[in-house]
Amino acid sequence: MAAILKVPENTASELLLVYKYTKAEGVVNLENATEASLEVSGEKFDGITTICKYLASKTQPQLLGEGKENQAEVEAWSNWAITAFKGVTSKELNAALQKLNEQLTSRTFVVGNQISLADLIVFAHVHHTSKNLRVKSTPNVLRWFDLIQNTVVIKNDLVKNFAPLEINLDDVPEPEAPKKEKKGDKKGDKKEEKKDGEKKEGGKKDKKDKKDKKEKKEKKPAAPAEPEQPVFTRLDIRVGYIRKCEKHPDADALYVEEIDCGDGEGQYRTIVSGLVKWYPVEEMQNRWVIVMANLKPASMRGIKSAGMVLCATAPDGSKVELLSPVDTSKVKPGDRIYVEGLEGEPEKVLPPKKKYFEAVQPDFNTKGDKIAYFQDKPFLIKTASGEPVKCEVATVQGGGIK
Template sequence: MAAVLRLPESAAKDVLLVYKYTKSQGVAKLETATDISLEVSGEKVDGITTICKFLASKTKPELLGDGKENQAEVEEWSNWATTTFKSAASKEVHAALQKLNGHLTTRTFLVSNQLSLADLIVFAHVHHVSKNLRVTTTPNVLRWFDLIQNVVIVKNNLVNDFAPLEVNLDDVPEPAAPKADKKKGDKKGDKKEAEKKEEGGKKDKKDKKEKKEKKEKKPAEPAAPEQPVFTRLDIRVGYIRSCKKHEAADALYVEEIDMGDGEGVYRTVVSGLVKWYPLEEMQNRWVIVMANLKPASMRGIKSEGMVLCATAPDGSKVELLSPVDTSKVKPGDRIYIEGLEGEPEKVLPPKKKYFEAVQPDFNTKEDTLAYYQDKPFLIKTASGEPVQCKVATVQGGGIK
């Protein structure tokens, strides 16, 4: 017998979002009531976070976090949101958004590098106070908010419950240069100097305007056609030539990978795979690599790519992707999705969040092959015969 979830008609947006995003209709029957409650086999489940965890565990357990440390952080942020935004007093809201903005300075999602229950719950509360978001004070929250509303709300047709907020990331200002201190002195002299600058500025503007009017107006160039986001990614076949432990981080490997950039040209990639693979298994092996992420420093070593792995739904395994048939591929062969056309970006612009927008749809199925939504990853080979990508054993896992 399915559980029964009871929610007030115009409240508990956090639980409602988790319920609808996880598609828990088959898990719990939704009813309208004056108070929030979840009844499972006659037993009552208390607490918003606990209710959300129950719903997610049944259909999208990956939202709970990968490993105990991340799971604890997901719960911490979820509890923080449900208590902090409860009163919605302006001072508390401002302080909460500032905390969130600081946390998201170097992060795409709240916990780890993937969408979690914390993102859903916090988003529901921030959406309620979204009028307080400003590019000048909370630019990192705005970037995160725009990502979540696109990959969760818009993509899953939940706009009737959570109206999208128009966010122009190009409006996020650069840090302002510090202003020089003005010395106390001759105010009259300062005033005259300011008047001269103002007069000169007016003259310059007038001259520029006259020159501009003399030039012929060029017709506006047509806007570039939009392409599928997946095609902006440069995902390639790579071959690990050598691998060693990172000297400054016990959990990291440093790999030298041939990605087809040219004869004798190899990239350095840093990966957190020490827990999952012994060093000898990281040598001389085929992998699938995200090749156009912006290079990032990891404990003093610049990483020029990211090897893609599948994580088991319960977090018990992490396995590298590789070509199904390595005899037919070479380093640099690109991954494509049938029916999607477009050229990859040279380097993905961090503000656009292209990878983050499609990564939640990377998955493995019962055949352990890699998919984007329901279409398989295909390698474009020299012979023209497509080759699929796989992992060793992980079924129903997310790929990142």
């Protein structure tokens, strides 16, 4: 007996978003009703988070999070969104947006390093109040909102249900260091204010003329638009070779690898990876990998990581496997990955604000042949001989890559 999801019309938008994003049509039938509920084999489930968790578990279990701690955090933020944005005062709404903004200060997603159920549920609620988002007060929410609406809503053709918000990320200000106030500034300001107060009609006219001149001076002709470079080509994905790997001294789940990424003779990168659960340290020695090489270096438990090894995760989360060249005899460290039909030079370092990697990573996948793909185009390694080499994993089929 198929499961039946009952969704109230024009409400429960988080349920609708999760249902459509997970493409749960194959396992759950959708019906209109006055109250939200889920019926499975005669058993009835209530509660938005409970229903969303069921939909994800049957379609994309990775949305639930990795590990008990991560899963608990995903559930906590999902429950928070349901109460923080419904039927609240303007003051309470602003407080909720500020809390979310703080959570996203140094994060791409609400929880963890990939999209989760929390992102979908929180987004559905923030979307209803998007008119309250401001560059100055919630810049981190705006960046996150733009990422989710592009990778979830626009990409999956859900714009009828969630109209996109126009966001210019160039308007989002970079953090500024506090300016020290010089002695005498306040005094000088008071003198100027007094002076201006003493001016009569002639002074006001002079002020207006200066303002008009300043506005005319600031107007510049618009620069010609630059051709848009495919986002994938901005990534610097390379062949790497692990020379040495050992456990992180302060984190049981992390390895610290020394990887030759072709940066120069004797120059090796330190990269930290959470692969202890999936590979014994012996299997991490002297092996070929595929590396995201132009992410901004980040400290992981006190050790700066200058890249990320790419892995495929099984749809049910049961396996995580390293990508590697199909034929290692034809490649060398530093050989770059490309896909046919896309051209452009990679960024030296990906600007975190632009979210280039996050925008295309959901399209990284393996198919039945265990080959790595971007959408439907295989990853190809540009070799010295000119013969392209594909990338593969050991067994994962239909998995996501990150």
